[in-house]
Amino acid sequence: MAAGKKTIIFDLDGTLIDSLEDIAVCMNKVLEELNLPIHKIDDYKYFVGSGVDVLVENALKGHSLEIKNEVLKRFKKEYDQKLHENTKPYEGIYELLDELKKLDYNLAVLSNKPHDFTVQYVDYLFKDYGFKEVHGQKVEVPRKPHPIGAIAIAEALNVPCEEVFFVGDTLVDMKTAKSANMKAIGVLWGFRDEKELNEHGADFIVKHPLDILEIVKK
Numbered sequence: 001m002a003a004g005k006k007t008i009i010f011d012l013d014g015t016l017i018d019s020l021e022d023i024a025v026c027m028n029k030v031l032e033e034l035n036l037p038i039h040k041i042d043d044y045k046y047f048v049g050s051g052v053d054v055l056v057e058n059a060l061k062g063h064s065l066e067i068k069n070e071v072l073k074r075f076k077k078e079y080d081q082k083l084h085e086n087t088k089p090y091e092g093i094y095e096l097l098d099e100l101k102k103l104d105y106n107l108a109v110l111s112n113k114p115h116d117f118t119v120q121y122v123d124y125l126f127k128d129y130g131f132k133e134v135h136g137q138k139v140e141v142p143r144k145p146h147p148i149g150a151i152a153i154a155e156a157l158n159v160p161c162e163e164v165f166f167v168g169d170t171l172v173d174m175k176t177a178k179s180a181n182m183k184a185i186g187v188l189w190g191f192r193d194e195k196e197l198n199e200h201g202a203d204f205i206v207k208h209p210l211d212i213l214e215i216v217k218k
């Protein structure tokens, strides 16, 4: 495939938006309602990243399928109401997106957050940036780190995978980027550390959103 327009796929939670507190508060509320042990907000940094089912598994550590399903149902309802309470883009994200918009790059989101919530967040916080492809977790599509979602975005935008930058904050994102044959940019303002990102294939590590510009403009 011929070289296409510069393209950047972003992860959502921990990369574009700081959603940890809303996720933790909602899950802890559900756990409390059911008389189950709650967790510290920081613990959720390790519970999030592989989708809502895994979040529930991590928050419960055991328990019957019936309880898991009940927690999942209540969490989704609670989170739907609190979606925008404390969640906001990380410092520097709007400045980065302003620059990328001026450069007319293709922008996309690929998240393991349920698809509806992902679309709602992008519409609410980033509607002016013209994200061309926005995908959350859909039941019929294998979630990250499976590369299918990332590859489908490259195909939809008519860009060779090896030219696409994939930006994320966890091993799940680095693995996704590498198995889709994309360039992996690991960010340090999200939920995990540099060691994890390096160990799972980060080609670049950035400390501030604007550092991404230097990498993608080359």
Ligand SMILES: O=C(O)COP(=O)(O)O
Pocket (backbone or CB within 6 Å): 011, 012, 013, 014, 047, 048, 049, 050, 051, 052, 055, 110, 111, 112, 113, 114
């Ligand atoms: O909600 C999750 O588990 C992960 O979401 P993310 O892929 O946007 O980090």
